[in-house]
Amino acid sequence: MVKVESPWRIAIRRFAKNRLALIGLIILFLMFVLCFLGPVFSPYELNQTSVKNKNLAPSAEYWLGTDKLGRDVLLRVMLAGRISLTVGLVATAISVVIGATLGAVAGFYRRFADTLIMRIADIFLALPTLPILITLGAILSDLKIEPSKRIYFLMLIIGILGWVGLARLVRSQILTLREQEFMQATEALGLRDSRKIFRHLMPNTIPIIIVSATLGVAGAILTESALSFLGLGVVPPTPSWGNMINAANNLIDFRKRPWIWIPPGVCILVTVTAINLIGDGLRDALDPKMKSR
Amino acid sequence: MSQYIIRRLLQMIPTLIGISIIVFAISQMVPGDYITASQNPNMTAERADQLRALYGLDLPPVQQYFIWAKNMLVGNLGDSFQHKMPVTEVINTYVWNSFVIAFATLILSWVIAAFVGVFSAQFQYSFFDKVVTLLVFLLMSLPSFFIGLLAIKYFALDTKLLPTGGMTTAGLNASGFEYLKDVGLHMIMPVAVMTTLSVGGLTRYFRTGMLEVIRQDYIRTARAKGLKERTVIFKHAFRNALLPAITLLGFELPGLFGGAMILERVFNWPGIGQIYLASLNLRDYPLMLGFTMFLAVLTLLGNLISDILYGVADPRIRLK
Amino acid sequence: MAKELVEFRNLETHFKTSAGTVKAVNDVSFSIREGETLCVVGESGCGKSVTAMSLMQLIESPPGKIVGGEIFFEGKDLLKLNKKDMGRLRGKEIAMIFQEPMSSLNPVFTIGKQITEPLLYHLNMTQKEAKARAIELITMVGIPRPEKIFHSYPHELSGGMRQRIMIAIALSCNPKLLIADEPTTALDVTIQAQILDLMRDIKTKMNTAIMMITHDLGVVAEMADFVVVMYAGKVIEEASVLELFREPRHPYTQGLLKAKPVINQRQERLYSIPGQVPNPVDLGENCHFHDRCEFCMEICKAKAPPLRAHIDGHKTACWLYEEEGKAQ
């Protein structure tokens, strides 16, 4: 009764108590370690191709075998993880920020802002993404933006592509939330709109934001590979998990060389699962109403 | 009601105009045009100019837009450059093939998602619930072509239970029931794969919906009446959990006609998705723009239908 | 004195939460006689609803579980019945209405459908018979135009009407016991008066026993034959209504009675019981009221007082009336 705990500590303690979430966090952490530190210990180099060593099955020398250019799959999976993890997390974060903010603004101000934002959302849904992406790729190329920097645009683009769904969700939540008595209270206190939106309304949409964000990560990781084709994503030979799976798009690789696609596939699965576990844990930990857990 | 619908339809006009302008502007910005994209090795510069003039590609963009928009108003989407026939005809040729599998997928995935969602909600945190959750993640983690290939490998190549692809058996001259049976057989795999892909998200949706509903007071009332648990769940709870989901149905409308680019390729299904993709790659603007507008109209109509469906499904907001 | 219809014997219902075990109902015993109205009063969270839900066996499980005791209904131990038999009893012999008339009806089915459901299920009536009976019931609870109401949806009715429909559903199979869990708290005073009138009517006409849960002592005074006062999962006092209001013995009961402002009886300052209801998690073996009690003694902090009758039929659980307590 007397001991005072800060809400962060409470959240952390609650989170730590959630065994599954903790497992998720550990897995994600290990994934990061593997991808960011692992390559340091690899005896191979990224561009080191070797035709005579192509398509080797896993062995003591190549733990996960080699691909059709004789590159070490393990090294590529680890390097790919850097891209995919970053893209997955950052892109999702971007779409969450945009979606949540626009959704909140639309829901809070209603009327004009709402109509405007929702019409924009309509248009976004109706627009064909592919030609836009092709154009963007060409523009980036014309602007002579260094391919290595295009990854930031990639994240931005994936982020922007994904905001509509979340904005709609957040908006509808805000529409109900704003009618709640505690929002009347903020009006009675004469609080600024920004405070009302960002301090009072948005935190209450955290559960749906977390759900949609955790679901979004997998999508972002896979979308990245599709965008690389259009000059928007990472450029080969830089690998990403999505690219690596895509490379195995025929039945023969599928049957004969599982080591080409299983590792990146498993990595995505593990990451997605870990993130979802963390998401569940976060949602519970951040929910002040949850007495238990 | 009809007044409302008319008003909503009128409201769609400015949005559609906006979309058409943006779409057209994009088509102008996309690098290359039909002439460069078709990469004819014999094309001389003069011939290329002639063709551009023939297709009106040499006109100023604003003028091109108005010509296109004016034609669209009278239902003329122009001729597809590559198919050399009216865009409407091209769409009509392929879109129904896409629709057939999309529709079957829709029905199947909703039914499955409903059942699975209900069960995993009813037995929240159970083994079943966990397995379903993991499965959903698994499906999310793999690209669709991958799952398609997997299915082809097992069901077509290894066990030979199903045809490898296409929509009919080559040279089959059947009609009536025989024909339907043949198409049905070819549909199984694409529909199954598309269902597995879409069922995951829906399952989560139904599960959350059910979890919400199960805690409601009226479920307690139903139990207090002494009804069987089955009746309580499937009659009282499920109907309510379905309500918010029904709104989603409207949003499925563009998906029904949009085609699935990747899976149609994998399963060699003669759908509109592949055709649309080709029109993009070949800068076949009439087809690309026409189909995009077609989808835009469907998207907006879908929104409207969602709203109407919601009213129809929920007696609380049914129009008096 | 009428026969006992229900008897709770040392009922214990616990909820397992990760914060600890909530002993929502902790060794509760009392009984309800045929045709009698028994009121259970107490502050929010003291276990009134859980007691009723234990009887109905509708405790959400997990986290809840009936861990001990027996509940006899017409001599049968309900806790030993299987699911199916309990289902037969629920809604037929024992019916229940809830506090929230707004949310207790399923919004997607018509009133008629919801009233006829138990008739079809328990009494195997035909659709036609059920409809006739439903309309009869709607009329009985005092709603005009029953035909129209039969085809209406819940949202088309006012709160008072919905609560009356709930009562109609509860009465549809002529139950022997009607449990009313705060049936009027969500309603307006004038509508509350109507509902209470209706329930009194029913009791006299149909001789149904009523277990009424409330925290409004005014309602208790008007409705009850017999009163059970609960506090933190335990019964702390029980007596006939006249006896209880005449001479409340437990300090908590006394506090409750004093704290309520009564119309036309203005006090200068309201009496208030200090403090809060204790945290229901891991309550110790003591008198749970001790930290709010002005007569608190050492023994109250150490040991839970037994519920014992000192005057005929008036039981109290308080050390003030025990030898041990007096000794201090």
Add this chain to the structure above:
Amino acid sequence: ACGGGEEAASTDTTTPTETATDTTTPDETATEETGTDSESAIGFTEATDVATNNDVALARTDSAIIGTVAPQGVFNPLFHQTSYDYYVDYLVFPSLTKVKTDGTYENDLADDIKISDDNKTYTFHIRDDANYSDGTPVTASDYLFALKIYLDSSYDGQADPLSWNIVGGKEYNEGTATDISGVKVIDDKTVEVTVSDYDAMTQVNLGGVTPLSEAYYGKDYKQGDVSSIKAFNGKPMGAGPYKVTKYTAGQEVDFEANEGYYDGAPKIPKLIYKVTTDTTNLAMLQAGETDLDNITVNEDNVEELKATGFLDVDILKNNGYGYVAMNNNNPLFSDVKVRQALTYGLNRAEVVEAAYGPYAEVINIPQSDVSWAYTDENIDPYDYDVEKAKSLLDEAGWVEGADGIREKDGKKFEVNFSATADNPVVDALIPIMTENYEQLGIKLVVETLDFNAIMEKKDKGDYDMFFAAWGLTPDPDSTVYITDGAQNNSGYSNPEVDALYAKGKKELDINERKKIYAEAYQKINADAPEILMYQRTNMLAINGRLDGWDISPYKDFPLSLHQVEIAE
């Protein structure tokens, strides 16, 4: 003629452009290759054990199923754009002349062609026994009719009929004349065409025209509007060995033998073109669901196909080559030494090996080694040689800077390289090229782009290097290397080469032309305007039960379909 991205493989039209003179056979040239294991890898491999044939396939006693990419339904030789539509048109619409296995031409519908001494008047006589599948005869006026469609102002097919220089063609096109004055119908079966100017391709162009039945197609035709013709695209009717009985878009085209075909009724009564995709086409061959299909060449696929035992595998040289373009107008590449250095310094053999294994070869001139115009005399093979590359760069004034990157006049040697993704060569090229050039002290900045975006950059001249491929037509004439040529992608300009190409085009004698082009190729080889990479192969897999094929890199499989029969 030459040009066209190989990427757009689906669009490489095959309008024949060759003079009908003899040359060496392509196969001979092929064996002269200095390749290592290419002799064994490339070529035709007969099914080892037809007996193991699949029951599904054997059950088709009166039909064959041919797998193909989906045609677009434009079944008219004047309008079609993809090879897959052309696969259909081959069977339905014979033209006056047709290509032979060696890339030269022979008569088809025409049984006599007379050329005036000034090479400006061509008289074609159509076979007397040539009838359309509806029984009506093919007439000279049908030929005229087809030319009218070609020259119509609204004609939007891929051909460039005005460049054929037919007298009166321009007037008809502009609508100032209602007839083409240069085309005279002498009698029912004879037509005479006069051109205002001629070159090596005139005869090929004119002979390549397919007469269209005016009775069938021409009912609603009005000058200036060919839409009534296009309306028949879905129901073609011609004089070829087969007639289309059913077309289901995106699924299949069904054919029935044209019993009255002038070259004798086809041996297989029924044909089906079934749409397949590269994910499953191999499996379908194995399962006997198709009898023939184009399969991507790679070691896996070849091995799979050969393992079945009942499939013939025909690996044919592709008419085309891949290259890395360098922007010759860019100061970086204006020095020939730099271009040579970049060629020497790239291990092309390894790229090709990695991408295609034994199924492609490094090339050093922009010509297929099966062409009569091919030469390897005085051609520098530019074998991978880092030291030579380095010294060439040193000579050009590019010296290594502190960070290991070469610089000149304070400018770093940094090159942007664009390529389309999802291409086996690019996959192999990028890592190898990056590493090779790093050794040279050149920083390569790679981007992957949509193909059209690369082409747009090329058109704007705003690029350093990109990867692309050309498809080749049988004739060596080309605008790729002439100054400001329509297809000149790299801005290369050498007046001597220009003169040689101009000369080669006007010369009709093949031996003379051979010499002219050899000289041009030697100059191009020395100038290294682009890094020529490889010539790859195509593969046809054919069920062993079908016999009688006559296929070459120039003669596609449908051309011999009418003589193919089902083995007992």
Add this chain to the structure above:
Amino acid sequence: MSESVVQVDTRHSGGTGEPLVQVENLKKYFPITGGVFQRRVGDVKAVDGVSFTINKGESFGLVGESGCGKSTIGRTLLRLNDKTDGSVHFEGRDLHKLSKSELRNMRTKMQIVFQDPFSSLNPRIKVGEAIGEALLDHGLVSRKDVKERVIETMKLCGLAEYHYDRFPHEFSGGQRQRIGIARALIMNPDFIVADEPVSALDVSIQAQIINLLSDLQSEKQLTYLFISHDLSVVEHLCNRVGVMYLGTMMEMAPTDELFSNPLHPYTKALMSAIPVPDPTLKRERIVLQGDIPSPANPPSGCKFHTRCPMASDICKQQIPEYRNVGNEHFVACHFA
């Protein structure tokens, strides 16, 4: 001041007689939008022409059944809603004519305590912050002094310092209501609208809060608009009481006058409907028939006539005049 007002400690002076809040012919209609389609199909006449004045230092009680418009008056009065018609003057200034920033400044002088302690606190904001944020947002107190002020106010309202960093859910209902009161009080307002501040609470806690409110009033010279449906609570706390039915004022009088001499049949029914905790008392209960009509479609004439035991024809046709029958006792009934 009428002589019948008994000067009792808990009810204070009954004010200085100087008006603080003047409400004139206030109307608030909510549009009814048809279901999903959000079409305006009519109006809920939540408040339909109500006038009253609250003097400085006075507590004015407002009673009536659920949905009769009490909260709407409270909210419109503070301009948490826009009005439809009429005017609200606070310290002589028309609140509904203030600009957004003027209103924001005015907010510090008038506060509200809500009915439901559960929903009036944002579940994700710590109690300390919830109480102090408005001070900061208005820039009234520097960041480092806030905590001190908050703790001071919390103590005043019977909360402890260690509650500062907790979330609302960690409190009981009574404590939460204290938080709500602290949040209003910290602004040092002149006027507080208490919108049913105790009806969601248990009896034992209810008394604590009522006592707190009356203590604060005497300490800080507050003016209350006290909204309730419980006449007994209002009787305890207020100097004057208004009785509302379906958006209109039916009767208004000083408390003792009203309770000793209720004139309107609705007031009478309301009083008799409240159950009295005395089983021996067998009162003559007036049970009203029927339901409260919908404010979207109120009855003609006297709005109460559909349920009134003494209704006659005139009630159906004529709206009774709202008049002063002496002793500052206003009533709207043909028979009063």
